[in-house]
Amino acid sequence: MAMLLEMRNISKSFPGVKALNGFSIDLKAGEVHALVGENGAGKSTLIKTLYGIHQPDGGEIVIDGVPTKINGPADALSKGIGVVFQELSVCPHLDIANNIFLGCIKNKHGVIDDRFAHEEAARLMEEAVGLRIPSDTPMKDLSIADQQMVEITKVTSKGCRIVVFDEPTSSLTENEIERLFKIIFALKKKGVGIIYISHRLEELPVIADRITVMRDGTRVKTMDYKDTNDNEIISLMVGRELSNIYPTYKRTIGEVVFEADNIRQGTKLDVKHLDVRKGEILGIAGLVGAGRTETLRALFGADEADEKHVKIEGREYTFKNPSEAIAAGFVYMTENRKFDGAALGLSVEENITMASLRKFSKRGRMQEAKAKSNAQEYCKKLNIRTPSIDQKVMNLSGGNQQKVIIGKWLTRTAKVMVFDEPTRGIDVGAKYEIYSLMNDLSDQGIAIIMISSDLPEILGMSDRVAVFKDGRVTAVLDRKDADSETIMKYATGKLS
Amino acid sequence: MNKLLNQKKLSGLGPIGIFAASMIILFIITPSFRSMANFTQILLSASVYMLLAMGMSFAIIIDGIDLSAGSIVGLTGGIACMAMTYLNLPVPVALILGVLVGAVCGLINGLLITKLDLIPFIATLGGQWVYRGALKLLNNGATITLRGTISDEALATLTYIGNGKFLGIPVPVYLVLVMAIALNFVLRHTVFGRSVYAVGSNAETAKMSGINVQKVKLLAQSITGLMAGMAGIVMLCRMVSIQANTGEGYEFEGIFASVVGGVSMAGGEGTIFGAVIGALVVAVLRNGLNLNGINSFWQQVILGVLVLVVVYVDTRKTKKKRSV
Numbered sequence: 085m086a087m088l089l090e091m092r093n094i095s096k097s098f099p100g101v102k103a104l105n106g107f108s109i110d111l112k113a114g115e116v117h118a119l120v121g122e123n124g125a126g127k128s129t130l131i132k133t134l135y136g137i138h139q140p141d142g143g144e145i146v147i148d149g150v151p152t153k154i155n156g157p158a159d160a161l162s163k164g165i166g167v168v169f170q171e172l173s174v175c176p177h178l179d180i181a182n183n184i185f186l187g188c189i190k191n192k193h194g195v196i197d198d199r200f201a202h203e204e205a206a207r208l209m210e211e212a213v214g215l216r217i218p219s220d221t222p223m224k225d226l227s228i229a230d231q232q233m234v235e236i237t238k239v240t241s242k243g244c245r246i247v248v249f250d251e252p253t254s255s256l257t258e259n260e261i262e263r264l265f266k267i268i269f270a271l272k273k274k275g276v277g278i279i280y281i282s283h284r285l286e287e288l289p290v291i292a293d294r295i296t297v298m299r300d301g302t303r304v305k306t307m308d309y310k311d312t313n314d315n316e317i318i319s320l321m322v323g324r325e326l327s328n329i330y331p332t333y334k335r336t337i338g339e340v341v342f343e344a345d346n347i348r349q350g351t352k353l354d355v356k357h358l359d360v361r362k363g364e365i366l367g368i369a370g371l372v373g374a375g376r377t378e379t380l381r382a383l384f385g386a387d388e389a390d391e392k393h394v395k396i397e398g399r400e401y402t403f404k405n406p407s408e409a410i411a412a413g414f415v416y417m418t419e420n421r422k423f424d425g426a427a428l429g430l431s432v433e434e435n436i437t438m439a440s441l442r443k444f445s446k447r448g449r450m451q452e453a454k455a456k457s458n459a460q461e462y463c464k465k466l467n468i469r470t471p472s473i474d475q476k477v478m479n480l481s482g483g484n485q486q487k488v489i490i491g492k493w494l495t496r497t498a499k500v501m502v503f504d505e506p507t508r509g510i511d512v513g514a515k516y517e518i519y520s521l522m523n524d525l526s527d528q529g530i531a532i533i534m535i536s537s538d539l540p541e542i543l544g545m546s547d548r549v550a551v552f553k554d555g556r557v558t559a560v561l562d563r564k565d566a567d568s569e570t571i572m573k574y575a576t577g578k579l580s
Numbered sequence: 581m582n583k584l585l586n587q588k589k590l591s592g593l594g595p596i597g598i599f600a601a602s603m604i605i606l607f608i609i610t611p612s613f614r615s616m617a618n619f620t621q622i623l624l625s626a627s628v629y630m631l632l633a634m635g636m637s638f639a640i641i642i643d644g645i646d647l648s649a650g651s652i653v654g655l656t657g658g659i660a661c662m663a664m665t666y667l668n669l670p671v672p673v674a675l676i677l678g679v680l681v682g683a684v685c686g687l688i689n690g691l692l693i694t695k696l697d698l699i700p701f702i703a704t705l706g707g708q709w710v711y712r713g714a715l716k717l718l719n720n721g722a723t724i725t726l727r728g729t730i731s732d733e734a735l736a737t738l739t740y741i742g743n744g745k746f747l748g749i750p751v752p753v754y755l756v757l758v759m760a761i762a763l764n765f766v767l768r769h770t771v772f773g774r775s776v777y778a779v780g781s782n783a784e785t786a787k788m789s790g791i792n793v794q795k796v797k798l799l800a801q802s803i804t805g806l807m808a809g810m811a812g813i814v815m816l817c818r819m820v821s822i823q824a825n826t827g828e829g830y831e832f833e834g835i836f837a838s839v840v841g842g843v844s845m846a847g848g849e850g851t852i853f854g855a856v857i858g859a860l861v862v863a864v865l866r867n868g869l870n871l872n873g874i875n876s877f878w879q880q881v882i883l884g885v886l887v888l889v890v891v892y893v894d895t896r897k898t899k900k901k902r903s904v
Contacts (some may be wrong), residue, residue, distance in 0.1 A: 384788075386787065386788060405787075405792070406787060406788055406789070406790050407790035407791070407792060409790075410789075410790035411790070416788060418788055424782070424784035424785050424787070424788050425785060425788075426782070426785060427777075427778055427781035427782040427785045427786070427848065428781070428782065429781040429782075429844075429846075429848045429849060430777060430778065430781045430782075430848060434774070434777065434778070437774070438774070438778050438785070438786065438789045438791070439789040439790055441771040441774055441775065441791070442771065445770070445771045448770050448771050448772065449769055449770055449771075450768075450769050450770060450771060450773070450774060452769070492789065
């Protein structure tokens with residue numbers, strides 16, 4: 085039987101980088117083929133090549149046994165190839181219907197039948213993903229998870245038989261992931277072949293039939309999933325053995341450093357109390373939209389709050405803006421690298437220096453030599469892979485961008501640090517380094533608040549876990565009382 | 581690594597490369613281009629644009645714009661002029677007053693952008709009409725002139741500042757030089773300068789890093805206005821009069837020069853040096869085209885194409901880098 089899709093010996097180079105180096109993968113109808121690899125292994129380039137955004141330098145793409153050239157995304161879609169991208173490619177201001185029919189809306193001599201389009205969109209949404217949302221809702225009003233559902237509808241409504249999911253669960257909560265998996269199983273049943281890219285190895289047992297490990301643009305190994313295990317996969321990915329992704333650690337915890345009381349913001353937030361102790365890691369768990377980031381942003385002074393009471397080392401603060409919070413030793417590492425984490429167009433050094441301009445200046449004048457040697461020091465300490473500190477951050481991989489942001493905040497002397505989704509979208513090796521670093525920081529007596537949607541990460545790193553639901557804290561659990569089920573119960577309110 | 585370094589050097593060489601190439605070509609094909617007198621003429625005619633471009637680059641690097649700069653040129657010239665004729669203020673005081681009026685106009689633009697949250701394009705488009713209208717109101721749309729209304733001595737001082745030479749080089753060029761050194765220092769070596777790049781590159785990141793984004797924007801737009809004011813008083817000194825349409829469209833001269841000089845319209849990128857070179861390139865090309873008898877309509881077409889080519893090459897370069 086011919087394979088649904090074969091990519092044979094695909095090569096693709098960019099100036100200075102060989103992104104794909106004779107990579108091969110095949111896909112059967114009705115299977116989920118997991119593709120894993122560290123950041124920079126070439127997964128994105130591979131998808132873009134399959135989707136016709138890049139043309140391969142060498143090798144061939146074979147669909148149903150016929151060698152095929154793919155001239156662009158429109159051509160890929162017409163040949164039955166669809167991609168649900170990690171960073172969703174939606175038009176936020178357009179409504180659901182217009183996003184589903186983007187580029188292919190039914191028309192008569194250029195005039196659109198709007199009512200038909202909306203009815204059709206609603207029907208497709210319900211059929212493909214079982215969601216009933218008015219199809220004239222603007223995309224920006226939907227959660228990331230629902231936006232993803234619209235994307236899936238878009239892809240399946242075009243009759244795609246080959247569907248690539250690029251890190252689909254990276255911003256979803258457990259419930260949403262479950263819903264997504266049901267949809268993927270339904271697609272499988274219809275004979276759709278699925279390439280499933282993920283960093284989250286723990287979800288593969290549920291979903292993967294086969295797995296291919298990719299490293300440096302080549303295929304390391306393709307296996308039946310049942311014949312392998314996480315340790316083998318990880319060591320194939322990184323090319324070395326990693327015993328445990330959460331470094332074991334014994335922490336010394338001191339007195340309370342940070343206290344927050346009565347944080348209120350309209351009807352959205354009503355948090356009674358949060359505290360963190362010296363050298364402690366407080367995990368903040370909850371579903372997306374539970375108000376975790378919103379609460380910490382309000383405390384930090386990045387957003388307004390109707391009421392908040394913050395105490396650091398017993399002293400009260402009001403924090404009207406981030407600069408006041410930072411000056412008091414309270415720093416916030418944001419979740420979205422591209423939106424508010426890194427200034428991508430600026431250099432590694434400029435990013436690392438950005439939050440400490442006063443420290444590297446005298447009477448308003450920058451002391452460049454000091455800033456440079458500090459940046460150099462953190463590049464070395466954090467193992468940031470960059471040709472030089474003058475390189476623009478946009479040219480680094482996701483994990484290295486994250487480390488630049490961490491370098492920025494380590495440059496400040498802090499008492500309390502918030503890590504908001506510190507390892508989202510970065511590979512296992514870099515995750516391990518970031519976890520070790522958080523442990524080092526707690527060792528120095530810094531109180532850490534870690535917001536994460538990754539339950540294993542919460543359980544692996546936290547000393548205590550605060551669970552959020554609907555802008556409120558529903559439970560604060562000691563590590564020894566916390567497990568996935570308990571946390572999910574408090575996060576969903578399904579206390580049985 | 582070597583490749584990257586080369587790329588970096590090359591991108592820095594962009595504006596200088598265009599400048600050198602146009603100088604060399606004109607030097608070879610146009611005999612009348614090769615005189616000291618011609619070079620000083622180029623510098624003199626470029627000086628107003630260089631001042632404008634330096635200021636404009638602050639607004640553009642911060643991801644703003646100043647469409648009112650040309651109107652500020654006229655208004656500050658007009659006010660400085662009236663200050664001497666009606667209020668009998670001494671020359672230096674009147675000129676400084678003019679520059680300050682420019683800074684205030686820029687500050688108003690900045691307040692509209694930060695306090696009222698207007699997008700810079702709209703805020704300064706409104707400013708363009710308001711400041712132009714204010715100039716016309718000053719003298720009912722008639723030309724404001726200094727000739728015959730102030731003392732011969734004062735007039736001589738002004739003409740010296742506008743058209744005189746010191747050590748063979750036009751006086752305004754010294755002003756350009758001093759301002760270029762000062763603003764380059766501000767942009768490259770101060771906390772404020774760093775903040776300008778940070779805000780222009782990603783305002784949200786800058787805010788979360790503890791930078792007072794509003795203050796930085798306000799100051800940057802004020803500097804743009806201040807430099808337009810300086811251009812205005814140089815105009816006044818050169819012309820000894822201000823007309824209702826003095827400086828009209830000059831904002832585009834400033835934007836044009838900045839862009840040719842490598843200031844990115846997306847914000848976060850560009851240098852004072854680049855803006856100055858950009859203004860020089862435009863002046864040299866205009867001069868060369870004039871000397872070769874190419875009419876002003878064709879000149880406009882050619883300069884327009886130049887901007888398109890420069891921006892195209894620049895975006896290609898960034899795209900290539902990003903796709904890696």
